Every structure is written in structure tokens, then in C-alpha cells.
Amino acid sequence: xxxxxxxxxxxxxxxxxxxxxxxxxxxxxxxxxxxxxxxxxxxxxxxxxxxxxxxxxxxxxxxxxxxxxxxxxxxxxxxxxxxxxxxxxxxxxxxxxxxxxxxxxxxxxxxxxxxxxxxxxxxxxxxxxxxxxxxxxxxxxxxxxxxxxxxxxxxxxxxxxxxxxxxxxxxxxxxxxxxxxxxxxxxxxxxxxxxxxxxxxxxxxxxxxxxxxxxxxxxxxxxxxxxxxxxxxxxxxxxxxxxxxxxxxxxxxxxxxxxxxxxxxxxxxxxxxxxxxxxxxxxxxxxxxxxxxxxxxxxxxxxxxxxxxxxxxxxxxxxxxxxxxxxxxxxxxxxxxxxxxxxxxxxxxxxxxxxxxxxxxxxxxxxxxxxxxxxxxxxxxxxxxxxxxxxxxxxxxxxxxxxxxxxxxxxxxxxxxxxxxxxxxxxxxxxxxxxxxxxxxxxxxxxxxxxxxxxxxx
Amino acid sequence: xxxxxxxxxxxxxxxxxxxxxxxxxxxxxxxxxxxxxxxxxxxxxxxxxxxxxxxxxxxxxxxxxxxxxxxxxxxxxxxxxxxxxxxxxxxxxxxxxxxxxxxxxxxxxxxxxxxxxxxxxxxxxxxxxxxxxxxxxxxxxxxxxxxxxxxxxxxxxxxxxxxxxxxxxxxxxxxxxxxxxxxxxxxxxxxxxxxxxxxxxxxxxxxxxxxxxxxxxxxxxxxxxxxxxxxxxxxxxxxxxxxxxxxxxxxxxxxxxxxxxxxxxxxxxxxxxxxxxxxxxxxxxxxxxxxxxxxxxxxxxxxxxxxxxxxxxxxxxxxxxxxxxxxxxxxxxxxxxxxxxxxxxxxxxxxxxxxxxxxxxxxxxxxxxxxxxxxxxxx
Numbered sequence: 001x002x003x004x005x006x007x008x009x010x011x012x013x014x015x016x017x018x019x020x021x022x023x024x025x026x027x028x029x030x031x032x033x034x035x036x037x038x039x040x041x042x043x044x045x046x047x048x049x050x051x052x053x054x055x056x057x058x059x060x061x062x063x064x065x066x067x068x069x070x071x072x073x074x075x076x077x078x079x080x081x082x083x084x085x086x087x088x089x090x091x092x093x094x095x096x097x098x099x100x101x102x103x104x105x106x107x108x109x110x111x112x113x114x115x116x117x118x119x120x121x122x123x124x125x126x127x128x129x130x131x132x133x134x135x136x137x138x139x140x141x142x143x144x145x146x147x148x149x150x151x152x153x154x155x156x157x158x159x160x161x162x163x164x165x166x167x168x169x170x171x172x173x174x175x176x177x178x179x180x181x182x183x184x185x186x187x188x189x190x191x192x193x194x195x196x197x198x199x200x201x202x203x204x205x206x207x208x209x210x211x212x213x214x215x216x217x218x219x220x221x222x223x224x225x226x227x228x229x230x231x232x233x234x235x236x237x238x239x240x241x242x243x244x245x246x247x248x249x250x251x252x253x254x255x256x257x258x259x260x261x262x263x264x265x266x267x268x269x270x271x272x273x274x275x276x277x278x279x280x281x282x283x284x285x286x287x288x289x290x291x292x293x294x295x296x297x298x299x300x301x302x303x304x305x306x307x308x309x310x311x312x313x314x315x316x317x318x319x320x321x322x323x324x325x326x327x328x329x330x331x332x333x334x335x336x337x338x339x340x341x342x343x344x345x346x347x348x349x350x351x352x353x354x355x356x357x358x359x360x361x362x363x364x365x366x367x368x369x370x371x372x373x374x375x376x377x378x379x380x381x382x383x384x385x386x387x388x389x390x391x392x393x394x395x396x397x398x399x400x401x402x403x404x405x406x407x408x409x410x411x412x413x414x415x416x417x418x419x420x421x422x423x424x425x426x427x428x429x430x431x432x433x434x435x436x437x438x439x440x441x442x443x444x445x446x447x448x449x450x451x452x453x454x455x456x457x458x
Numbered sequence: 459x460x461x462x463x464x465x466x467x468x469x470x471x472x473x474x475x476x477x478x479x480x481x482x483x484x485x486x487x488x489x490x491x492x493x494x495x496x497x498x499x500x501x502x503x504x505x506x507x508x509x510x511x512x513x514x515x516x517x518x519x520x521x522x523x524x525x526x527x528x529x530x531x532x533x534x535x536x537x538x539x540x541x542x543x544x545x546x547x548x549x550x551x552x553x554x555x556x557x558x559x560x561x562x563x564x565x566x567x568x569x570x571x572x573x574x575x576x577x578x579x580x581x582x583x584x585x586x587x588x589x590x591x592x593x594x595x596x597x598x599x600x601x602x603x604x605x606x607x608x609x610x611x612x613x614x615x616x617x618x619x620x621x622x623x624x625x626x627x628x629x630x631x632x633x634x635x636x637x638x639x640x641x642x643x644x645x646x647x648x649x650x651x652x653x654x655x656x657x658x659x660x661x662x663x664x665x666x667x668x669x670x671x672x673x674x675x676x677x678x679x680x681x682x683x684x685x686x687x688x689x690x691x692x693x694x695x696x697x698x699x700x701x702x703x704x705x706x707x708x709x710x711x712x713x714x715x716x717x718x719x720x721x722x723x724x725x726x727x728x729x730x731x732x733x734x735x736x737x738x739x740x741x742x743x744x745x746x747x748x749x750x751x752x753x754x755x756x757x758x759x760x761x762x763x764x765x766x767x768x769x770x771x772x773x774x775x776x777x778x779x780x781x782x783x784x785x786x787x788x789x790x791x792x793x794x795x796x797x798x799x800x801x802x803x804x805x806x807x808x809x810x811x812x813x814x815x816x817x818x819x820x821x822x823x824x825x826x827x828x829x830x831x832x833x834x835x836x837x
Contacts, residue, residue, distance in 0.1 A: 194750055197702050197703070199702045202566065212565075390606060392606050395650070395656065396604070396606070396653055396656070397619070398653060402632065402636060406632055407626065431641075440631070444629075444635070448635060448636065448639065453642060
């Protein structure tokens with residue numbers, strides 16, 4: 001077992017965590033592994049933030065105002081433009097309130113990961129948020145996308161994967177994003193008028209559970225798609241609160257067979273049983289363990305680590321706390337070489353952690369991520385953003401980081417060399433330290449620190 | 459400090475674009491542009507087999523208003539009404555659709571299908587893209603219009619990336635200092651040098667801020683390519699084709715943007731267009747039948763669209779398999795009668811005059827098509 005505690009603390013804070021805040025290297029150095037394990041508690045968002053109820057109200061108001069604007073536009077086609085403008089303004093106002101829900105939720109998530117003493121757990125939440133990626137393709141998705149990680153993922157982050165899988169699949173954001181809310185069984189009562197599609201089912205098998213080579217075929221996709229028919233959302237026209245609802249009249253009757261196993265005819269429990277089995281399947285254990293290790297440790301994670309995590313998954317039916325703890329306990333995950341370039345989000349968060357930032361204006365974080373190419377909930381694909389470094393290590397991406405660092409450094413007070421030492425410990429090279437000392441301004445010194453190889457890699 | 463002074467100051471050549479190498483044919487500077495439509499573009503909605511009654515039967519809602527306004531080309535096919543420029547180009551012999559083309563390996567996974575298409579090899583090599591291997595064989599330069607280099611352009615060949623940014627530039631002195639700080643990190647150093655060089659070229663050319671709509675990206679891409687020492691090829695990505703619902707209105711928008719983007723490309727390239735080939739591909743096609751949410755699900759065969767002044771177009775290529783139930787792949791998808799690689803190989807080999815041996819490094823184990831695709835005489 002590796003035993004240089006100062007070095008281990010640097011790996012614990014800068015590779016597993018989101019970067020050391022002032023004083024954190026010292027805290028972690030007593031017992032770096034236990035320090036990490038003690039962080040495995042549900043990450044907490046600020047209480048009182050928008051929820052599905054607020055989101056649906058904002059959406060309803062927006063739809064209503066839009067309808068009015070349209071009606072008035074028609075009625076006033078020849079009349080003076082005054083009322084028309086009024087109605088359009090009203091519609092814009094509600095559109096902005098939907099945006100506000102979106103921005104406040106995203107800001108809070110990133111803000112928490114900057115100030116948190118358990119940044120490792122926020123990083124894990126970010127992993128699963130990307131694993132169950134949803135994008136803001138339209139106005140409804142803008143309001144609900146950020147709620148998925150908060151409501152379905154965070155509460156299950158250190159529990160059984162099957163509970164997380166079911167919560168994510170039943171969340172309105174996922175049902176809307178992958179078009180399942182109107183997918184009804186061809187032989188069901190509703191299905192005679194309305195349709196059926198296999199979008200969500202395919203991504204559950206390919207992305208969320210077994211993995212593309214996980215041993216399923218087109219027939220399995222089709223059967224799972226039938227099993228989740230009727231997994232829908234409340235009608236936004238009649239119900240204020242947006243929520244999951246099982247529409248029995250839209251559920252395809254009959255037993256389903258998936259991966260050779262038969263699931264008797266049933267209500268919502270039919271597909272829940274299927275999802276539980278999928279969550280415990282060896283292919284899922286391997287697929288998700290590999291992805292986790294790749295995300296946290298390196299682009300080519302050591303087999304020993306992945307195999308141990310997979311074995312733990314199978315032994316515990318997918319208990320995430322156990323699987324993550326298994327990863328932490330392996331020496332191979334603690335190699336001192338800094339290799340993987342931080343993602344845009346990891347980079348931004350680590351900059352603000354480095355000097356102990358506690359409050360940032362509301363739009364700064366989301367705008368920063370947009371500028372660096374990974375706006376939250378905007379991957380545009382259910383596979384999420386790439387999690388290997390060549391997804392963000394391009395020439396243009398590097399240039400954006402430099403320009404961003406130069407801009408942001410002007411906000412920061414404090415001695416650049418001290419900040420460097422607090423953030424990097426012995427990872428700070430003498431070359432970088434010299435460059436910082438010789439910089440022509442504080443801003444330049446900080447930009448050099450943030451753009452140095454040892455700060456960029458983890 | 460201005461970038462030119464910075465170059466002097468560095469005392470080192472940061473110029474990554476080559477001074478044009480002597481080529482086999484004396485005056486030609488053939489340009490190749492690859493546009494990847496991510497999400498599975500429905501070819502039956504783009505190059506519409508209006509002659510096939512099975513299509514009409516299977517797509518009662520989707521085809522409303524489209525058949526009547528479709529733009530006729532040969533063999534009974536119609537182009538989607540929004541593909542106006544492409545229709546003109548077809549008449550000018552500068553557009554060539556190839557129908558019923560499948561992926562190298564049939565899969566209905568977006569991500570696997572895209573990876574195979576970009577890598578051009580199966581098993582997939584995520585660090586080696588077909589266009590990079592082609593660029594290497596041609597000894598050329600490539601540009602990725604993206605923040606980071608996608609699989610299709612990854613590899614040993616010379617590639618830079620560029621994407622519009624809203625951030626103000628840092629002072630040039632910071633870049634200089636970072637270049638020297640990156641002595642210990644060759645990857646970061648190389649990336650920074652590439653980025654500085656691309657920025658200089660674009661700053662010289664583009665006055666106004668560039669937005670990241672597809673039709674704006676094509677304009678910027680064309681400006682970079684039309685430079686005397688500009689890149690020989692570029693890759694652009696355009697998403698939003700996964701139309702499981704509301705396909706008709708969504709594709710109206712998508713095709714319009716695609717068509718406008720291509721027109722911008724042509725206008726901006728000006729004379730360079732005459733020796734340009736544009737390859738437009740997507741990872742797979744979609745189900746023949748519409749689904750229950752006014753869309754289509756993942757399918758198999760799709761179309762490869764070729765455009766450009768160098769294209770010997772004005773014809774439809776590819777064997778049409780028919781849309782009767784018995785003729786479909788697994789009873790639901792358009793049956794592939796060729797693969798994308800067979801055609802892309804033909805384009806790149808004719809356009810860049812690659813040898814058989816070079817071509818085998820680009821698309822290994824592929825029977826390259828022998829059809830005439832590139833004009834024998836470039837205007």
C-alpha cells in the first residue's frame with residue numbers, strides 16, 4: 001500500500017475530488033482514503049429551489065401567455081400594434097421565468113460543488129447526470145432537465161443502482177426527452193389512436209444498463225419498449241403538477257420476454273421488475289463500473305480496479321456506495337502521475353475552489369461552461385458528453401480555457417504563489433512556480449497557474 | 459503584442475499549415491469537406507422515392523404536403539421541398555445522391571454507428587479516423603470545425619480545430635509564456651500552436667463575430683479553406699436528425715438549414731468551389747413506417763449526398779431495393795445495397811488521386827466503387 005500521505009492527499013483532492021480548497025490538502029493528509037469515504041453522503045442542494053411544481057407552473061404560464069399572444073396577434077392583424085406588443089412582452093416574461101428556473105438550478109449545483117467539503121460526491125453526481133443525460137431540446141425540457149439529477153439521482157447516489165435507474169426512467173425529464181410520454185402499446189386502448197416508439201427502451205439497454213455490446217438484440221429493445229408503454233406524465237393541460245403517471249389504458253397487454261426471461265402481464269411493476277434485473281445484470285455491472293473508473297481514474301482504467309468494482313457490484317446487487325468504495329481502496333487508482341486533462345466543468349470548479357470562492361454571480365458559472373463548450377444539459381445526445389479526454393482536449397478548447405482564465409483572473413484577490421501551493425502542494429513544479437513569480441501582473445500569474453500542466457491535469 | 463510580432467518574438471516557425479506541396483496534377487488544389495449529420499437523417503424524407511406506393515401507404519401523416527411540392531430529379535425521386543439549392547445544383551450536374559446505402563456494420567445504436575462511420579474501420583479504432591488517414595496519405599492539412607477533434611479526424615495527420623467563441627482574447631504575452639511553460643507538455647504545446655495559427659487566419663478574414671449555427675459554420679469553414687495555404691479538408695458536424703416525433707416540421711427546419719449552409723459554403727469558396735467535393739453522410743436511416751408519435755425510429759440504409767463543383771453529378775446512384783415488406787431489412791428498414799465506405803472511398807481516391815495502396819490504409823478491406831464520381835476535367 002502506497003504510504004506517502006502528502007502525495008496521497010494531493011491525489012485525493014485533485015483527482016478524486018474537484019480540487020483542493022485552501023487548507024483541504026492538510027485535512028486530507030491524516031488519512032486520505034477515509035477522508036474520501038467520509039464524503040459519500042447525499043449531496044444537498046440549497047433548500048427552497050424550484051421543483052417540478054414550480055417548473056410546471058412556469059411552463060403553464062408560458063404556454064398560456066404564448067397562446068394569448070398568438071390569439072391577439074391574429075385578432076389585431078390589422079389593428080394598432082400596441083396590444084400585440086403587450087401580449088408578446090407577456091409571453092417573453094414567462095419564457096424568462098422558465099429560463100430562470102433552469103439557471104437557478106444549474107447555478108446551485110455548480111455552486112455547491114465549489115463550496116462543498118464533499119466535492120467527491122458532487123463529482124459522482126455529475127458522472128451519473130451525464131450517464132442519464134437529458135438535453136434541453138425545447139421549452140419543456142429547459143424547465144425540467146436539471147430536476148432529474150436533483151430529484152432522481154442525488155437521493156439514490158449511494159444506494160442501489162436499480163433504484164436510481166427506475167427513478168431516472170420514471171422522471172418526467174427522461175420520459176419527455178426520449179419521447180416515451182406518448183408511447184402507447186399497439187394493442188392497448190390508447191394505442192389504437194396514438195403511437196408507439198422504442199427510443200427510451202433502446203437507450204436504457206445501450207446506455208443506461210447493459211452497454212452496446214451487452215448481449216441484447218432488436219427483439220429485446222422492442223419488448224422493453226412495449227413493457228414501458230404507459231409510462232407517461234400528467235397532462236399539463238389539466239394538472240398543475242408535472243409528475244410521472246402510469247397510464248394503464250396505454251400499456252401493452254400481455255407478458256414480455258427480455259434476455260430470455262418471461263415477465264408476466266402486469267401494471268407498472270412489469271417494467272420495474274425488468275429494470276431491476278437489468279440493473280443487476282453482469283453486463284451492466286461491467287459497463288457502469290468501467291465508465292465510473294474511466295471517469296474518475298483515467299481514460300484507460302486499470303483492469304484490476306474495474307474487475308474488483310464489477311465483482312463488488314455483482315456481490316451487492318449494484319450497491320453504489322460499495323462499488324465506489326472498492327474503487328477508492330485500490331492502489332492502482334492512486335498512481336501519482338497526473339494524466340487526464342480536466343473536463344471543462346472540473347476545470348472551472350477547481351479554479352474557484354483553489355482560492356476559496358464562496359459566492360459568484362448567478363449567470364457566471366453557466367456562461368463559463370457554455371464558453372468552454374460543455375453547457376449543462378446541452379450534450380444534444382442521450383449518450384451525454386464524452387468522458388474521455390479527446391472529447392475536450394482540442395486546440396480550440398484549450399484556447400477557450402486560456403481566454404477564460406485571463407478573464408476570470410481579474411476577479412481574484414490574493415497571492416498567486418500562495419494559492420498555487422494551497423491548491424497543488426508538491427504537484428506544483430519549479431518551472432510553473434518560476435513562471436508565476438516572473439509574471440508581469442497578478443492576473444497573468446493566476447492565468448499561468450490555472451493553465452499550467454499540473455493544474456490542467458489530475 | 460500583435461500575433462505577427464509574437465511570431466518574430468518566438469523566433470520559431472509556428473506555421474502549421476504547409477506551404478503547398480507539389481502535387482501530381484499541376485494547378486489543382488482539390489478540397490474535400492465532410493459533413494456528418496448526427497442523429498440518423500431520414501433519407502426517405504430527403505431523396506423521396508415518390509414512385510413507390512409502399513412509401514405512401516406506410517407514411518400517411520409524414521408525407522402530407524411534401525409529395526405535392528417535392529422537387530423532381532431522375533428515376534422518379536423527389537428532393538424535399540426545402541432542398542432548393544441542391545435541386546439547382548442537381549440540374550447543374552453538381553449534386554449526386556446515392557440511395558440505399560448502409561453502414562459498414564448494421565447497428566441501430568447512434569453512437570456505435572457514428573463511431574464506425576468516423577473511424578471507417580471495424581472493429582472501431584477510436585483514435586484513428588478515416589479522414590485523418592486520407593489526409594495523411596495525401597500529405598495534407600485538416601480542419602475540425604469543433605472545440606475538440608472528433609473521431610473522424612483523429613490520428614497522426616495534421617489537424618487543427620476551430621469553433622466560434624464569445625470570449626475576448628487574452629493578451630498575446632500570455633500565449634507566449636504558456637508556449638514556453640508547455641515545454642514539458644508536448645500535447646498542450648502543440649494544441650496551443652495550432653490554435654494560435656488558426657486564430658490568426660480567421661482574424662484576418664472575418665470581421666464580424668461568428669455564430670455557431672450550421673449555416674454560419676460553413677461560411678467560416680469556407681473562408682479558412684479558400685486561403686492559399688488553407689486546409690485541404692474539413693469536417694463539420696450538424697445534429698438534430700433523430701426525429702422520433704414531429705418529424706415533418708423538424709425536418710423542414712433541418713433541411714432548410716442544411717441547404718442554406720451548403721449555399722454559404724459555395725458562395726464563400728467562390729472559385730475554389732470548382733474543385734471542391736462535399737460528402738454528406740449520416741450514421742443510419744430510419745424505419746420505413748412512421749411510428750405512433752409522427753416520427754420514425756432507428757433504421758438501417760440511408761443516402762449519401764455528394765455535392766460540389768468537382769462532382770460529376772446530375773444523376774442518382776445506388777441500387778434501389780424497393781419498399782415492399784418482403785424487400786425490407788428485418789421487415790422494417792430500407793435494405794442496404796452498398797456501404798457508405800465503398801462510396802466515400804471512391805470519392806476520396808478519385809478526388810485526391812490516391813493509389814490503391816494508399817486507399818487501403820483509409821478504408822481497409824473495402825470494395826471501392828468504380829463509378830465515375832469526380833469530373834475528369836475540373837473547370
